[in-house]
Amino acid sequence: MSFGFMIGVFGVLILAHAAYSTIQYRSLLKILEEEFSGLPMNVVGELLLGLVFCMWAALTVPGKFLSILPYSEENRIVSLPDNLDFMVFNHRGKVFPSKMDLKLKR
């Protein structure tokens, strides 16, 4: 398993832990009979950390990014395919028979 994938798993675990802590915090508030106003700082920090890890894993694990620019070296079209469906055998090559004497052996 790759390093990026491990980071992703770790990120998901952190997020799950954050969710668990939030539930615990709310049940604690219920016992103390206080209003829920916001998450405690450490849970927010945990959430952000998990988000960063998951994002990083999602961007690195599936593969490399391909260029979408039409003029990048991978996408730049330099020639059209020869129109093979309209290939004509009656061309000037006919006058110059090839010197190869090849045979298909059976």
Added chain:
Amino acid sequence: MVGAVEEAQLNRLENQVDNGGGGAWEYLCLVRKLKVRRSEKVLKHGLSILNDPKQRSKLGGEEWTLYEQVAIAAMDCQCVDIAKDCINALQRKFPESMRVGRLKGMLLEARGSWKDAEVAYSSLLEDNPLDQVIQKRRVAMAKAQGNISGAIECLNKYLEIFMADHEAWRELAEIYVSLQMYKQAAFCYEELILCQPLVPLYHLAYADVLYTLGGLENLQMSKKYYASTIDLTGGKNTRALFGICLCSAAIAQLSKGRNKEDKDSSELHTLAAKTLEKEYKQRSLTKLPLLTATLRNLKLPS
């Protein structure tokens, strides 16, 4: 479409195979994928694979694709006997196949017996009247016999049914250009640009046709299409750069009497000329004086 990276890979593989470095099968696959016409090489290397039972059995089912590829290459090289042997092998494997029937028709074409080929194609079309490849073969056959007007008629009829076939549009455009019927060719290229707007070569060809047609309006249009070619290729297309310079010179000459706005366009051709000079400096320094002389003779407006 052949990209820059793919072209480099093809050339590298071709070199390697020609010098006996192996990788013939990869080369043949790439040729098939990019749809380039390297019949002589395909014939040579394909046959060497087919004649070697050990290599051939390694291909598995792909063996039959190779037979087809070699058969077509052999017809292109006028080696009718080899083509016939390949087709016979395919016939034994797939007795009822349409594709083999098509190859047989092509073999008759390569022999020059047009009547028989026509009969063969007609009988195949009876079974399957919407077979695109066979209809295209009929166009090619008309062209091979020198019956260009017949080919145009046939192709137009074909395009009425299969309007989205860009290869056919391209063929029609090229036939029209060869007959100097530029208005019709321009229409075909418009159709192609609509079909595949991101292919710079269609923009380039359309611009060429418009420039050839002449007239102030066409020239201005052509300049725009040269500019879009440059946009799509990142300025790597030399022909488009030259096109901008030529168009600017021609427009300046036509609109000499009436001094028009066109302030921004002067910037365009100076930029194009500069890029051309830079490219020549990088790639072929010996031809740089020739380029500067040519650009000076164009008398570009500044």
